[in-house]
Amino acid sequence: MKIYHTTKRLQEILHVTPIETSIGFIPTMGALHEGHISLVERALKENTVVVVSIFVNPTQFDNEGDLSKYPRTLEEDSKLLSQTSQDIIIFAPTPAEVYGTAIKSKKYDFGKLANEMEGKHRKGHFDGVGTVLNHLFRIIEPDRAYFGEKDFQQLQIVKKLVVLENLPVTIVGCPILRETDGLAMSSRNKRLTVEQRENAVFISEILKITQQQFQEKTIEELTQFAENTFAENKHLDLEYFEIANIKNLKTAKKKKEGKKYRAFIAAFAGEVRLIDNLALN
Numbered sequence: 135m136k137i138y139h140t141t142k143r144l145q146e147i148l149h150v151t152p153i154e155t156s157i158g159f160i161p162t163m164g165a166l167h168e169g170h171i172s173l174v175e176r177a178l179k180e181n182t183v184v185v186v187s188i189f190v191n192p193t194q195f196d197n198e199g200d201l202s203k204y205p206r207t208l209e210e211d212s213k214l215l216s217q218t219s220q221d222i223i224i225f226a227p228t229p230a231e232v233y234g235t236a237i238k239s240k241k242y243d244f245g246k247l248a249n250e251m252e253g254k255h256r257k258g259h260f261d262g263v264g265t266v267l268n269h270l271f272r273i274i275e276p277d278r279a280y281f282g283e284k285d286f287q288q289l290q291i292v293k294k295l296v297v298l299e300n301l302p303v304t305i306v307g308c309p310i311l312r313e314t315d316g317l318a319m320s321s322r323n324k325r326l327t328v329e330q331r332e333n334a335v336f337i338s339e340i341l342k343i344t345q346q347q348f349q350e351k352t353i354e355e356l357t358q359f360a361e362n363t364f365a366e367n368k369h370l371d372l373e374y375f376e377i378a379n380i381k382n383l384k385t386a387k388k389k390k391e392g393k394k395y396r397a398f399i400a401a402f403a404g405e406v407r408l409i410d411n412l413a414l415n
C-alpha cells in the first residue's frame with residue numbers, strides 16, 4: 135500500500151499504469167469506518183486500481199469549530215486500509231496541493247436540490263463539496279467514484295456536479311452501513327460521549343418507526359410524531375426531520391401515487407451533528 139501527499143507523485147503513478155486500467159475512487163475525509171471499507175471493497179471488485187483520498191476539506195465547513203474538531207487519524211486509517219488490501223493507493227494531500235493558493239469554493243448552480251435540507255442548514259456546504267470533488271476528479275481521473283447513501287443529498291449533488299463539469303466518471307451510490315443497534319456509521323460517531331452514543335440510536339429508531347407507519351399515517355402526522363418525540367429527548371437537538379420525494383428532495387406535504395419517499399434527519403448530540411435517512415416505500 136502506498137501513501138502519496140502530492141498531486142505530482144500520485145499522477146506519476148497513476149499515469150504509468152496500463153491503458154486498460156480502470157480507476158475506482160473513494161473520496162473521504164478520513165476517520166475511516168466499516169462504511170468506508172464497504173465502498174473500498176466494492177471498488178476493489180469493479181476496478182483494477184483503487185484510490186482513497188483522505189482530506190478534511192476546509193471549504194465545506196460552515197463552522198470553524200466543526201472543522202477543527204473533525205477527527206484526523208491518518209495512521210489508523212492507513213492501517214485499516216492495509217488490512218483491507220495492500221493494493222490500495224492513498225492520497226492524503228495538503229489544502230495547497232488540492233486548491234493551490236486560493237482555498238475557496240466555486241459557486242455552483244445545483245438548482246433547487248441545493249436549497250433543501252443540508253443546503254438550507256449548512257450555507258455554502260455543497261459548493262465546497264462540489265469544488266473539492268471537481269479538483270480531486272481532475273487530479274485522479276477515476277472511471278468510477280463511490281459514495282455512501284448516508285449523505286443521500288450529497289450523492290444527488292455529485293451526480294449533478296459531473297454533468298455540470300462534464301466529468302467522465304460514473305457515480306456509484308452504496309447502501310448505508312449501520313452499527314448493530316442501528317446507528318448509521320459515521321466518522322463523527324468517534325466524537326460522541328458514552329451517553330451521547332447511547333442516545334444517538336434514537337435517530338435511526340425514529341426513521342424505522344416512520345418507515346413502519348408510512349402506509350397508514352399522513353406525512354403531517356409522521357412529522358409531528360417525530361418532532362414531538364425529539365422534543366422530549368434531552369440528549370438530542372433536532373435540526374430537521376423531513377420526508378422528501380427522492381427525485382428532487384423537495385419536502386413532501388402529501389403522498390402521491392407512484393412516487394418514492396425517504397425520511398431524513400439531522401440532529402445534534404451536544405456539538406456533534408449527525409445525519410441519517412431511510413427509504414420509506
Ligand code: PAF
Nearest residue numbers: 161162163191263266285
Ligand atoms: O462525504 C464526505 O466525506 C465528503 O463530503 C467528501 C465527499 C469526501 C468531500 O470532501
